[in-house]
Amino acid sequence: MAREHGRDRDDRDSEFTDKLVHINRVAKVVKGGRRFGFAALVVVGDQKGRVGFGHGKAREVPEAIRKATDAAKRGLIRVxxxxxxxxxxxxxxxxxxxxxxxxxxxxxxxxxxxxxxxxxxxxxxxxxxxxxxxxxxxxxxxxxxxxxxxxxxxxxxxxxxxxxxxxxxxxxxxxxxxxxxxxxx
CATH class of the missing domain: 3.30.230.10 (Ribosomal Protein S5; domain 2)
Structure with missing residues (x-):
């Protein structure tokens, strides 16, 4: 049962297209050098009148993009x-x-x-x-x-x-x- 629910979510996610708008790299200077962090701005839509944007921050680029995409899907608006x-x-x-x-x-x-x-x-x-x-x-x-x-x-x-x-x-x-x-x- 849990598998079917997960598959439905994947089908729903596949209807959306996402575009990476911007990636920002920030550096925190620490004793050993610099620690880099990344912030991503992503826009998600279904190309049928629904669209949303999200912002995600993480130490790695793919993780920041994933967080931003999830945030964008939570905040969809209909136009x-x-x-x-x-x-x-x-x-x-x-x-x-x-x-x-x-x-x-x-x-x-x-x-x-x-x-x-x-x-x-x-x-x-x-x-x-x-x-x-x-x-x-x-x-x-x-x-x-x-x-x-x-x-x-x-x-x-x-x-x-x-x-x-x-x-x-x-x-x-x-x-x-x-x-x-x-x-x-």
């Missing part, structure tokens, strides 16, 4: 994607001095983003997005700012549910607003 390929609307996120702007893009654009943000979008399964990082280029801050922006992403379905209306009436209101704006100009 609504339009047509399964891009964002529903433009959004900004920040963490510390790191600021990011994410923009929805037409089909065929691809992922236009810097290193840490690109890893998040690839593991998320997003195919078209334009992203800009402003401020801190620290990978930890960039990943956290990207996650802040993704948490503020709303789908039309969730907005309609919050307002207790149907999605179709939400879209017709949006068109009416665009017609009113065009008429006023």
């Amino acid at each position: 609504p994607l339009r047509e399964g390929r891009t964002l529903h609307h433009d959004v900004a996120g920040r963490h510390g001095a790191g600021k990011v702007y994410l923009r929805a893009a037409p089909a065929g654009t691809g992922i236009i983003a810097g290193g840490p943000m690109r890893a998040v979008f690839e593991t998320l399964g997003m195919q078209d997005v334009v992203a800009k990082s402003i401020g801190s280029s620290n990978p930890y801050n960039m990943v956290r700012a990207t996650f802040d922006a993704l948490k503020h992403q709303d789908s039309p379905r969730s907005v309609a549910a919050r307002r207790n209306i149907k999605v179709s009436s939400l879209q017709s209101r949006r068109r009416e607003g665009a017609d009113d704006q065009a008429a006023s100009e």
